[in-house]
Amino acid sequence: MKRQAGWIAAETAAGLLGTVLTTFLVSRIVGPAEVGRAALAGAVVMLAQPFVGYCFTNAMVQRARLSDADIASVLWTSLALAFAFAVPLAAAGLLLPDWLGPGVGPVLAALSLMLPFNAVEGTANGVLLRAYTFRVLALRGIGAHSAGLAAGLSLALAGWGAWALVGQQLAFFGTAAVLAAAFARLVPSLVLRRDAIREMSPIAVTAAATGLAGRIGFRLFLLVVAGGSPGLAGLLQIAFRIVEVARELPTPFVHRYGLPALSRLRADRPAFLRRLEAVCRLSGLAFAPVFAGLALCAPEVQAALLGPAWAGIVVPVRVLSATLAFAAFGLPLGLAFVAAGMPKVNLWLTLGGLAFVLLLASLVPEGSGEGAAAAWALMLAGEVAALGALAAWRLGFRPVRQLRAWATALLPAAAVAAAVLGAEAAGVLPPTLPPLAFLAAKVAIGVAAGGPLIVLLGRPAWREVAEPVLDKP
Template structure:
C-alpha cells in the first residue's frame, strides 16, 4: 500500500476513533451539565487541566521519538516503556501530595479530592503510551480506533449512570478512570507486544535528544490549551472556568471531528518524507487543505448557531457559553494552520523551533489574559482570538525556517474552502433574523441544512480539482 493510501485509510480510522471518543465523552459531559453548577464544572476542568499539562512531561517525548524513527529499535521501545512507567509513578504521587495545596491556592476545597483521584490517570496512561506509539508508526489506527471506542463506551455508560444517580462531579471522574483502564487493556490485546525487563541509558539519551524538545512542545501546547482555565480560575473563580469549559468543550468536539483525524497521522506521514522536502511540502499542503475543507464551514457555521445551540443542549443557565463559543469560532484560520505546523517541524527533527514558537504563544496568551481579565469574560475571549491571529506569522516563519515549506502555497491552498465558508457564514447571518419566530430547535436545523447545502454547492462548483484529488486519495485506501 502506498504512503498516500496509508494516510487516507489511517485518517478514516482515526476519524472513527475520534467520533467514538467524542460522542461518549460529550454525552457524559452533556448529562453532567444538567446536574452540576458552573462552579462544579469549573472544578473538574481545573483538575483535568493539571493532568493534561503533566501528561507530556510524563511521556517525555519518548513515544513520539519511536514514531519519528525511520526504523524501530526494540531496545529503545523497552526503554521508552519503563521510563514512562517510572516517571508516571513519581509525578502521580507528587500531584496527589500537592493537591491540597493547589486547592487552597485556587480557594476551591473541592478541587483537592478530585485532583487526587485523577492523579491515577498518569500511571494508567503510561502503561499504553509505548504500545500506542508502535501502532501509530505502523499506521495501526484501526486497532487504536476500536480500543478507544470500546473503552469509552464502557466508561461513558458508567459515567452517565452515576450522573443520573446523583453522583455529580464524581460521575466524570469515574468515567475517565474506567475509560483509561480499559483503554490500556484493549491496546495491549491489539498490539500484543510485551516489553522486556531491560533499560538502556544509551537508548534513553538517544531518544531524549529528540524527546526533550518534543516534550517541551507538547507541554506548551497543553499549557496553551489550558492557560485560560488556570488564569480564569485565579482571577474570576471556578464559575468563569465552567462557562468557558462548556464553550470550549463544544468547540473541541468540532475540532476533533474536523482536524484531529488528519493531525493524528501528520507526524508519522511527514516523518516518512523527512528526506524528501518537496514531497514533504506537498503532503503538508494536502493535509492543511483537506483540514480546511472541513474546519472552516464547521467553525463559521457553529459561530452562527451557537447562541441557540448551547442553551438547547445544556440548558438556559449556560446561555453565556453560547456567546463565548461564537467568538471562539472566529479563530478558524490560525487553528487550522497551527495544528499542522508543529508536527511538521517535529517530523524533520526541528522540535526546538516548534518549542520556540509555542513558548511565544503561551507567553502572549498569559499576558493578554491577565490584561483582559479585569474587563470580563467576553474581553478575555476576544483577546484570545486576536492573539491567535497575531502569532500566526511567527508560526509560518518558523515552519519555513525548519522545513522549507513556503507560506504562500499553504495560504493559497486554503483560499477555496475559506471563500466558500465565508460566503456560507454571511448567508446564514442574513438568514438567521428571518427565522426569529421559529422554535430554536427548528431554527438550528434550518441553518445547518442551509449552510451544508450552500457550502457543498460552492465547493463542488468552484473547487473541482480539490474534490477530485480527495476522491482519488480515499478511493485508494
C-alpha cells in the same frame, strides 16, 4: 487508504458523540460550580501528562528502526515517570483536602490515577501509529469514549457532582490504555535500553516541554481571567472545551496522514512540500466550515446541550470559532516541523504564545468571559501567522502555497455562512423551533451548501495524501 480514512472518520464521529454526551450533558446536570471544582484538580494532573503519556510517541514513530527492547524501554521509563508524578499528587490531595479549593484535594488524588494509564497508552500508540494501524486506533478511541460515556452519565444522574467527571476521565483513559496495549500486543520484556531512551530523548523532551507549555498556558490564563470565581472558571472551561471539540476533529487525520508520511519524505523536499500543502488544504477545506458553522450555531449548542445556566458561553464560543475558521488551514504546520526534525520551533512558538496571552490576560476586564475569549483568539491568530512565516523560512513552504490553501478553505466556509445567514434572514428557519431542531436545521443547511464544494476542491489534495509512503529498505 480509503478504508483507513473511514476508520479515522468513525473514531472522530465517536469522539464527537462521546464528548457531547459526556462532557456537555454531564456539565448540564452538575452545573458550572462542580465543573470548576473538577477543572481545578484536572488542571494539576494534566500538567504531568506531557511527561508521562505522550512524549515518546512521536519519537517512536520517527525512529528508523524500533525493536522490542526499544518498546519495553519506553514503557518502563514512562511508567516510572507516571508513578513519580502520581504518588506525590495523590498524597498532597489526601493530606490537603482543601488545597486549591473546598473539596478539591480528594478529586486531585483520584485523577492522579490517570497517569499510569497514560504511560501504557502512549507507548502502545507509538507502536500502532508507526504501523499505520488506523483501524485498531479507531476501535481504541470508540471503546474509550463508550466507557467514559457510561461512567460519566451514570454518576452524574446519581448526583455525584464533580465525581462524575472524575469517573468519566478514569473510565476513558483506563479503557484506552487496555485496548491500545491489547491491539499493540504490548507484552514487554524486563529490559531497559538506556541508549535507546537517550537517542529518543531530544524529541521526547521537546514534545513534553511543548505539551506542558500549551497546558500551562490555558490554565494560567484561566486563573488570571477568572479571578478565583469557580462559576466563571466553569463557564470558560466549557466554552473553550466546545471549541476544542471542533479543533480536535482534524487531529486524527492530520496526525496519522501527516506525521508518518512527512517524516519519511523529509529527505525529499519537493515531495515533502507537496504532501504538506495537500494536508494543509484538506485541513482547511474540511474544518474551516466546521468552525464557521460552530460560530453560527453557538446559541443553539448552548440551549440544546447545556441549558440556561450556561448562557455566558455563547459569545466566547463565537469569537474563538470565527478565529479558527480563518486559521484551520494552518493546523498541520506545527506537525510539519516535528516531521522535519525541528520540534524546538513549536516549543519556542508555544512559549512565545504563552507570554503573549498572559500579557493580554492582564488587560482583560475582571469577570469578562468575552474579553478572555478575545485575548485567546488574538493569541491563536498570532500563532498561526508565526507558524506560516517560519514554515516559509525554515521549510521552504512558500507564502503563495499557504495563501492557496487558505483561500481554498474559505470558499466552503463562506458558502456555509451565506447559506445559514440567508436562511435565517429569509425566514426559512422560524425562531419558534425548539433549540435542538433549530440546530439540526442549521447543520443540514450548512452541509448542503459546503459539502459539494469540499468534495470538489479536495479531490486533488486527497489523491496526494492518500498515496502511501513506505519505509525505505
